[in-house]
Structure formats: C-alpha cells, structure tokens
Amino acid sequence: MAARARHGWSRTPDAGCGRAGALRGIGFxxxxxxxxxxxxIYFARRMWRLTAVYSRFPRAFASDMASPGKPGFIAILVPAWDEAAVIASMLRATLRRIDHPNYQIFVGFYRNDPATAAAIASVTDVRIAPVLVEADGPTTKADCLNHLYEALTNYEQTTRQAARAIVLHDAEDLVHPLELALFDRLIDRAGVIQLPVLPLIDRSSQWISGHYCDEFAEAHAKEMVVxxxxxxxxxxxxxxxAIAREPLARIAAMHDGKPFVGGSMTEDYELGLRVGALGLKxxxxxxxxxPGDRSVVASRGHFPSxxxxxxxxxxxxxxxxxxxxWDRLGWRGGLGERWMRMRDRRGPLAALLLIAAYGAALLWSQLWLAEALGAPVQARLNPTLVILLQINAWLLAWRILMRASFTTAAYGWVQGLLSVPRMVVGNVIAVLAAGRAISLHLSGGPRRWDKTVHIFPTELAQ
Structure with missing residues (x-):
C-alpha cells in the first residue's frame, strides 16, 4: 500500500463488492x-370510503351497536401460567369494566401453580370459572386453551346455553368495556373478528417497549385493513x-375435539387462517x-420492556x-392470501438483509472516513448502484414517514418522533429474534410455554 501511495495509486472497491451491494440493494x-x-392499497381504500361510503352513510360507533335482540352468551378464555402477580387485578377490572349482561370468564391454571390458583380464587364472582389443568405446567398456551374449550363445552351442556362467540384474552389485558357488545353485534357476519391491539406506553422503557407501540400502531391501522x-x-x-361458535366447533371436530394446535407457539395466528380456509369471512x-372520542375499541396491555x-x-x-x-399451513388460497402469507414469513430473510445493510454501512463509513482523513483510498460506486441506493433512500424516507404518522395518530407527536430512532431498535430485536428462532427450529422447536413476565395497568383499569 505504501508503494501504491508513492506512485499515486488508489484502492477502490472491487467488482465483487459492487455486485454484493447491488444484490443487497435489489433485495431492499x-x-x-x-x-x-x-x-x-390502504390509501386508495381510505379515499374510496371517504368519497363513496362516509359521504352517504353516517360513521358507526361501538356505543351505538348494541345487539338488536337478546344479548348472546359470550365465553372469554384466559390461559394462565405463573400469573399470580396480575390475574386477580385483570379479572376484577374486567368484571368492573365490561358492559355486557351475559358472559363467563374461563381461567385456566396448572396444578403445580398454587399462587396463580390462589389469586384466581380471591376473585369471588359467579362469572369466573376456574379451570384446573391436570398437568404440571407449563405445557403450551394452546394446550391450556384446549382445556378451557373442553370446560366451555361442559358448561354449555350443563346450562343448556350455547356460546355465541369465544373471546381470547391474556392475563395482563385491559379489556375495553364495549368489546363484548361489539362482538355480539357483529359475530354473525364473520367466522372471526379481530380488534386492534394497542400496547401501553411504558415510561421506564421508551425504547424496547415503545417499539411495540410503533409496530402495532401501523400494523393494526393499515396492514390488517389491507x-x-x-x-x-x-x-x-x-x-x-372473537371466534364464532360454529366454525370453532368444526375445527375442533377435525382435531379430536381440540381446536387449538397443541404444539404450536402461535396457535392464535394459525386459528385465524384455519377459519378463513373454511371459506368463512x-x-x-x-x-x-x-362520538367525539378519537379512541377506538381495542385491547390494551403492557409489552416486554x-x-x-x-x-x-x-x-x-x-x-x-x-x-x-410455513410447514403446517403451506401456501393455500388466492393471490391476496398468498401475498400476505409471504409477508408474514419474510422475517428470516429480512433479518439477513438488515445484517448485510448495517455491515455495508459500517464498511462504507470506514472507507469514507479514511478518504476524508487523506488516506490513499477512494470509495467509488457504480452509477447504476448509486441510482438504486437513491431509490431505496427515498423509499426508506417514505417508510419512516409512514411509521411516524401512524404512531403519532395513535400516541401523539412525541411518540411519533421517537418512533424514528426506535426503528433501529426494532431492527436489532428482529435480527436477534430471527437468530434465536432459527436456532430453536433447527433443534426441534420450543416444547413449552415460553411466556414473559407481565404487569397489569391498575391505574388505567380504574
């Protein structure tokens, strides 16, 4: 290198680096x-609704959508393992908040978890039905849900009252007061109904917990709509x-009376797709x-910090x-279904691209720094690659704008601004999670409920 410097030579990235950069650029x-x-698609649909729907019909509000007939019986399934710290507060708050006259909460717990059992027993209300899982926990969340489903069927036979819908919640959830009334009104129109999930702001974890707020704000305002x-x-x-009773019974009948896939770590995700595969909406x-309230009917709760x-x-x-x-559900359905399954399953490939991108950014920053300091190095890019990078830069700017806009709409402008640097935090978590997921998959996958520690927002529940 010294000899080259004396003769005025310079080093530039070789063709291999250019081809690798082009491949990364094309991937992004x-x-x-x-x-x-x-x-x-989202903005086109939104514009169509503004011009063709809302111009002719008044906007609907959950408070105006009470069932026109007799309120249906709603069953709420809450699986619990090691939830002594939150389950009692969650149950009391749910009983106090829900505005629906006919429901039952089935709460599952394990025989080797006496603390959770005691916390459930401390909430004395006829609408609480504790369900003992006769096994040492944790098994899987799906397995616990299957026990709750069995308890529901026994309850229906005893009371001669069939559930209109089965609602799923976790032990740390803050349930919206109008949720059950909304499900009762709409469940005849679909096999499943999903409400938005809006994570709560954790002031002690603005970066880790906060990135969930950003992701759900965009996914459950745009992605689900599309x-x-x-x-x-x-x-x-x-x-x-909420899952309608009839399709859940059909799926249970096809799987020995167990509607939830016992060995799955994402039994909820799979269930929605299985109901859709039955041809149901x-x-x-x-x-x-x-009216006058910007908040939507949604499930809220704290996420990992x-x-x-x-x-x-x-x-x-x-x-x-x-x-x-991918292995269990395959690539069934029409073009839209396959497109969305592809988007759902792109996580590992996205992680590889992120690693390559951050590595390339680090290497190029070193080259440009060396050049700025007078080293005999010139960082030159192929003109075609420059155009590709410029296009990607503009698309990245648009992506940042979208993330900040949806976060601002859900949480205010401060969180909207924070969502921009939190995208880097989310990328780091995504890369680490992809590595762990692949490692677990190659080793046979997790066999137990790999749950996280929860906290309940007592102050908001009041």
Whole structure:
C-alpha cells in the first residue's frame, strides 16, 4: 500500500463488492416495493370510503351497536401460567369494566401453580370459572386453551346455553368495556373478528417497549385493513379477538375435539387462517368507541420492556409464523392470501438483509472516513448502484414517514418522533429474534410455554 501511495495509486472497491451491494440493494427494493403496494392499497381504500361510503352513510360507533335482540352468551378464555402477580387485578377490572349482561370468564391454571390458583380464587364472582389443568405446567398456551374449550363445552351442556362467540384474552389485558357488545353485534357476519391491539406506553422503557407501540400502531391501522381488502384471512393476535361458535366447533371436530394446535407457539395466528380456509369471512374491526372520542375499541396491555424478553417473544412469533407455520399451513388460497402469507414469513430473510445493510454501512463509513482523513483510498460506486441506493433512500424516507404518522395518530407527536430512532431498535430485536428462532427450529422447536413476565395497568383499569 505504501508503494501504491508513492506512485499515486488508489484502492477502490472491487467488482465483487459492487455486485454484493447491488444484490443487497435489489433485495431492499423488493421489500420496499412490497410495503409500498400495501400503502397504495390502504390509501386508495381510505379515499374510496371517504368519497363513496362516509359521504352517504353516517360513521358507526361501538356505543351505538348494541345487539338488536337478546344479548348472546359470550365465553372469554384466559390461559394462565405463573400469573399470580396480575390475574386477580385483570379479572376484577374486567368484571368492573365490561358492559355486557351475559358472559363467563374461563381461567385456566396448572396444578403445580398454587399462587396463580390462589389469586384466581380471591376473585369471588359467579362469572369466573376456574379451570384446573391436570398437568404440571407449563405445557403450551394452546394446550391450556384446549382445556378451557373442553370446560366451555361442559358448561354449555350443563346450562343448556350455547356460546355465541369465544373471546381470547391474556392475563395482563385491559379489556375495553364495549368489546363484548361489539362482538355480539357483529359475530354473525364473520367466522372471526379481530380488534386492534394497542400496547401501553411504558415510561421506564421508551425504547424496547415503545417499539411495540410503533409496530402495532401501523400494523393494526393499515396492514390488517389491507389484508381484509385483498381477501386474505385475518390472523388472530390472541387477544381482543372473537371466534364464532360454529366454525370453532368444526375445527375442533377435525382435531379430536381440540381446536387449538397443541404444539404450536402461535396457535392464535394459525386459528385465524384455519377459519378463513373454511371459506368463512374474517374481519378486522377498527371502530371509534363513542362520538367525539378519537379512541377506538381495542385491547390494551403492557409489552416486554427488556431486550432479552422482547427477543424471546419475537423469536416465538417469528418461529411459529415464518418457520413452523410455513410447514403446517403451506401456501393455500388466492393471490391476496398468498401475498400476505409471504409477508408474514419474510422475517428470516429480512433479518439477513438488515445484517448485510448495517455491515455495508459500517464498511462504507470506514472507507469514507479514511478518504476524508487523506488516506490513499477512494470509495467509488457504480452509477447504476448509486441510482438504486437513491431509490431505496427515498423509499426508506417514505417508510419512516409512514411509521411516524401512524404512531403519532395513535400516541401523539412525541411518540411519533421517537418512533424514528426506535426503528433501529426494532431492527436489532428482529435480527436477534430471527437468530434465536432459527436456532430453536433447527433443534426441534420450543416444547413449552415460553411466556414473559407481565404487569397489569391498575391505574388505567380504574
């Protein structure tokens, strides 16, 4: 290198580096174009509704959608393992908040979890039905849900009252008061209904916990809407969702009386797609609660606040959807269904592209820094690659704008601004989660309920 410096030579990136950069750039362009297509469909649909629907019909509100007939019986299934810290508060708050006259909460617990059993027993109300799982926990969440489903069928036979819908919630959820009334009104129109999930802001974890707020704000205001628009099945989020009684019974009959796949880590996601595969409509319902109130009927709760727990949770989601789900559910359905399944399963490939992108950015920054300091190095890019990078830069700017806009709409402008640097946090978590998911998949996958520690928002429940 010294000899080259004396003769005025310089080093430039070789053709191999250029080809690798082009491949990365093309990969990001494909992903960005995919996301852009979702944006175009979303805004086109929104414009159509503004001009063709809302111009002729008044907007609907959940408070005005009470069932016209006798309120139906709603069953709420709440699986619980090691939830002594939150389950009693969640049950009391749910009983106090729900505005529906006919429901029963089935709460599952394990024989080797006496603390959770005691917490459930401390809530004395006839609408609470504790269900003992005669096994040492944890098994899987799906297995616990299957025990709750069996308890529901026994309850229906005893009371001679069939459930109109089965609602899923977790032990840390803050249930919206109008949720059951909304399900009761709409469940005749679909096999499943999913409400938005809006994570709560954790002031002690603005970065880790906060990135969930950004992702759900965009996914459950735009992505789910587009899924329904293109005719794809709505996957369930495991909370704030309702399944009609008849299709759940059909799925149970096809699987020895167990509607939830016992070995699955994403049984909720799979159930939504299985109901859609029956030819039934699946609905995502985002509706304001009352006139003059910007808030929508949604399920709320705290999400993981530490890096390790967030990686574990997202690895479970990614492994269950992108790896195991691929094997179990395949690529059935029409074009819209296959497109959305492809988007669901792109996590591992996206992680590889992110690693390559951050690595390339680091290497090029070193080259440019060396050149700025006077080293005999010149960082030159192929003109075609420059154009590709410019296009990707503009698409990235649009992606950032979308994320900030949807977060601002859900949480205010401060969180909207924070969502921009939190995209890097989300990328890091996604890469680590992909590595963990692949490792677990290659080793046979998780066999137990890999749950996270929960907290309940007592102050909001009041």
């Amino acid at each position: 362009l494909i992903f960005a174009a995919n996301d852009l297509a979702v944006d175009v 899924r329904e628009a293109v005719g794809a099945s709505i996957p369930l989020a495991g909370v704030g969702c 699946t609905m995502f319902v985002r509706i304001p609660a009352t 530490s890096l390790n727990v967030a990686v574990r949770q997202k690895a479970r989601w990614l492994g269950g959807i992108a790896l195991v789900g």
